[in-house]
Structures are given as structure tokens and as C-alpha cells.
Amino acid sequence: MKYVVCVPDGCSDHPVPELGGLTPLEAAHTPTLDRLAARGTVGRAAVIPEGMAPGSDVGNMSLLGYDPRQFHTGRAPIEAAALGMVLPEGQIAFRANLVVLNDDATEMVDFAGGHPDSEVAAAAMAALDERLGGPVPDTDGHLGFTPGVQYRHIMVAPDDWLDAECIPPHDLSGKALQWPTGPGADELRRIMDTSAEVLAEFPELAATHVWLWGQGTQPALDDFAGRWGVSAGMVTAVDLVRGLGVLSGMEVVEVEGATGWYDTDYEAKRDAALAGLEAGKDLFVIHVEATDEAGHAGDVAAKVEALENWDRRILTDLVERLDALGPWRMLLLPDHPTPVALKTHTTEPVPYLLVDSAQDGAGGTYSEPGVADEPVLAGHRLMAELLQREPQPVDPAGDSATASVAP
Numbered sequence: 001m002k003y004v005v006c007v008p009d010g011c012s013d014h015p016v017p018e019l020g021g022l023t024p025l026e027a028a029h030t031p032t033l034d035r036l037a038a039r040g041t042v043g044r045a046a047v048i049p050e051g052m053a054p055g056s057d058v059g060n061m062s063l064l065g066y067d068p069r070q071f072h073t074g075r076a077p078i079e080a081a082a083l084g085m086v087l088p089e090g091q092i093a094f095r096a097n098l099v100v101l102n103d104d105a106t107e108m109v110d111f112a113g114g115h116p117d118s119e120v121a122a123a124a125m126a127a128l129d130e131r132l133g134g135p136v137p138d139t140d141g142h143l144g145f146t147p148g149v150q151y152r153h154i155m156v157a158p159d160d161w162l163d164a165e166c167i168p169p170h171d172l173s174g175k176a177l178q179w180p181t182g183p184g185a186d187e188l189r190r191i192m193d194t195s196a197e198v199l200a201e202f203p204e205l206a207a208t209h210v211w212l213w214g215q216g217t218q219p220a221l222d223d224f225a226g227r228w229g230v231s232a233g234m235v236t237a238v239d240l241v242r243g244l245g246v247l248s249g250m251e252v253v254e255v256e257g258a259t260g261w262y263d264t265d266y267e268a269k270r271d272a273a274l275a276g277l278e279a280g281k282d283l284f285v286i287h288v289e290a291t292d293e294a295g296h297a298g299d300v301a302a303k304v305e306a307l308e309n310w311d312r313r314i315l316t317d318l319v320e321r322l323d324a325l326g327p328w329r330m331l332l333l334p335d336h337p338t339p340v341a342l343k344t345h346t347t348e349p350v351p352y353l354l355v356d357s358a359q360d361g362a363g364g365t366y367s368e369p370g371v372a373d374e375p376v377l378a379g380h381r382l383m384a385e386l387l388q389r390e391p392q393p394v395d396p397a398g399d400s401a402t403a404s405v406a407p
């Protein structure tokens with residue numbers, strides 16, 4: 001049996017006036033998806049557990065079959081794992097955004113730091129590390145900066161600061177700043193203040209400061225293959241999702257042309273997943289970010305187009321070529337809604353679709369209204385539904401996971 005998990009990130013939505021009151025999922029022309037829904041099982045899943053923030057870290061952890069209430073320790077350590085970092089005992093990871101603050105550093109102008117060039121940003125991180133890195137007085141830990149991509153970087157720090165209250169910079173866009181409070185707040189503020197002096201040495205950077213948030217200890221995800229008894233791979237262009245793949249011991253395949261944007265190479269992701277399945281993997285995750293980006297941009301047409309791309313450029317061929325490999329089962333759902341009217345993630349349950357190549361389900365329509373009357377399943381239970389088995393307790397993926405990081 002082959003298994004495929006399809007994740008159109010943030011695809012579920014609300015009725016949109018420009019679409020005559022339909023949701024993007026209803027409005028998009030998706031004949032293959034419609035056909036799969038007609039022979040499969042549709043339902044509703046709570047991918048964001050009550051009380052947790054509706055981030056891609058939480059939602060994707062759910063749909064990989066890990067209950068975020070048990071396994072989630074923060075966002076930054078998942079991204080650190082995607083960079084191949086292993087956090088030493090007593091150390092935590094913060095997300096270090098390059099951001100633009102206004103002249104008197106009272107307001108968040110751009111949480112994405114003017115989308116800096118990754119190479120220049122890496123040089124800035126090296127300079128920050130040089131100036132601020134090293135042992136931290138009055139703790140057993142040390143401080144260090146590791147470059148990521150564009151405005152997204154990592155600061156490692158002592159776990160004494162774990163419980164600091166840090167506000168995500170995208171929640172402060174155009175608003176008065178809220179500096180960290182709680183344990184380590186003074187030190188975090190000092191680092192953010194000092195970063196302004198260091199970044200001033202990089203005139204080609206629009207960013208004025210680093211903003212620290214999303215901290216956590218490294219999560220210990222049970223090895224996916226041991227937990228479920230199937231070998232698994234993943235294609236994604238998003239660090240957070242890649243980090244979950246790495247932490248759970250999946251093979252994360254780098255695909256040329258996978259951008260995390262509207263222009264991503266859908267066919268290349270499809271082909272990479274099929275190649276992995278043909279080479280012997282039991283399960284593959286295909287994650288595409290374009291639907292979420294369209295939601296954040298409030299771009300209805302782009303969201304509909306991204307769904308149509310999913311249908312025409314991934315699902316249609318995928319189904320045909322899966323048939324050639326033998327029996328298969330598919331799970332399709334987003335990690336959270338990203339309604340175009342709100343331009344941000346929400347917490348409500350999302351529609352899911354389960355298809356078995358050999359056995360028809362009750363059939364239905366894959367859309368928000370199509371599943372409105374269905375009972376709500378916990379998102380992390382869907383992996384058990386897909387694989388038709390219960391998870392087995394095993395050791396965390398640990399070293400074998402970090403060994404599978406692509407360079």
C-alpha cells in the first residue's frame with residue numbers, strides 16, 4: 001500500500017463576496033479533486049487544538065500524526081532543526097527576525113526586514129554572533145546566531161529565558177512595539193538594542209533590528225517510521241514543515257523550483273513524491289505554500305488559481321501514476337484556514353478528504369460547506385485513519401533525524 005498526504009497550506013477559507021459567496025475551494029475548477037471527493041470520505045478536523053496559536057508549526061504537526069499538546073515546544077526549535085541544528089542540553093532556540101523599526105524604535109514597520117538578500121543577512125548574523133555571542137553571565141548557557149533564509153534566522157540562548165513573553169513581529173505590524181517581558185526580558189531587550197548598532201554597519205540591509213520570539217526547547221518527535229510502521233518522505237519549500245520532517249526522521253527531499261510562492265514548480269513536487277514512492281517509500285507528504293501566501297495577500301484570484309494548480313498539476317497525474325503502483329490511500333487537508341478577508345490564520349476546523357483506491361467511501365464534496373455538518377475529529381488522529389493503525393510508542397527520531405538533513 002502507498003500513502004500520500006497532500007497539504008495545500010491554509011487553503012480553507014470563508015465565503016468570499018467576489019466569488020458570489022462561495023469559498024475559494026468551492027469556486028475553483030478542480031475536476032480531479034471533485035471526483036476523488038465523490039468516491040472518498042470527507043469530514044472536518046480540528047488541526048489546531050483549543051487554546052493553541054493557529055500556526056503552521058502546530059497545524060502541520062497535527063496532520064503528521066503528532067498531538068501538538070504533547071509534542072509542541074515552540075516554533076523556533078522546529079526551524080532550527082530545518083537548518084540542521086541540534087540544541088545542546090540547557091539551550092533553547094529563538095527565532096531572530098530581521099525587522100525594520102521606525103526611527104525612534106517605537107513601532108514595527110516591517111516584520112520581514114524588507115526581504116533581505118540571504119547572503120547579506122548571513123553576513124549580518126555572523127557580525128551579530130561576533131559581537132554578542134559567547135557564554136552568558138549568570139547562566140550555564142551561551143548565546144549564538146545562525147543564519148537562515150532572508151529575514152528568518154535563529155538565536156540560541158540559555159534556557160533561563162524560556163518563559164520570556166515575546167510577541168511575534170507580524171502581530172505588531174504598523175503597531176506600537178511590545179518588548180519582551182518576564183525572565184530574561186532585560187537581556188533580550190539589550191540584544192535587540194545592540195543589534196541596531198551592528199546592523200547599521202550593513203547599509204545594504206533595510207533591517208534596523210533583530211526581533212526575538214517563538215523560543216522553545218528542541219521537541220522530541222517519535223520517529224515516524226517506528227511510530228507508524230511506514231517509511232516516509234516529504235517535499236516542501238517551507239522551513240517549519242521541513243523541520244517537522246527532519247525531527248520525525250522523514251527523508252526531506254529538496255526539489256529544484258520549489259519556492260514556497262505562487263510560482264512554485266507543482267509538477268516537480270509531484271514527480272519527487274512519485275519518485276520517492278517508486279523507490280520504495282511507503283508514504284509521501286506533498287506540501288505547497290501558495291494557497292497560504294494568497295490568503296495572507298488577500299488575493300482571491302491567486303488562491304483560486306493555486307487550488308486549480310493543485311488539481312491540474314499535481315492531483316490529476318498523481319492519481320493515474322499511483323494507480324500504476326498498486327493500491328493507495330490519500331489524505332488531503334490544510335494545516336489551518338487562511339481566509340483572504342482576514343489575511344491571517346484562524347483556528348476553526350478544516351475540511352479533510354480521505355480516499356482509498358480500492359474501496360469507495362460515502363462520497364461528498366470537499367469544501368467548507370460540504371463538511372459543515374460533519375463531526376469534528378482531532379487533526380492528529382487523521383494519520384491513524386489514513387494508515388488504519390494506531391501509533392506505537394517509540395524513541396524520538398534523534399540522531400538519525402538530523403543525519404537526514406540535506407546540505
Ligand SMILES: [Zn+2]
Nearest residue numbers: 010292338345
Ligand atoms: Zn501562513
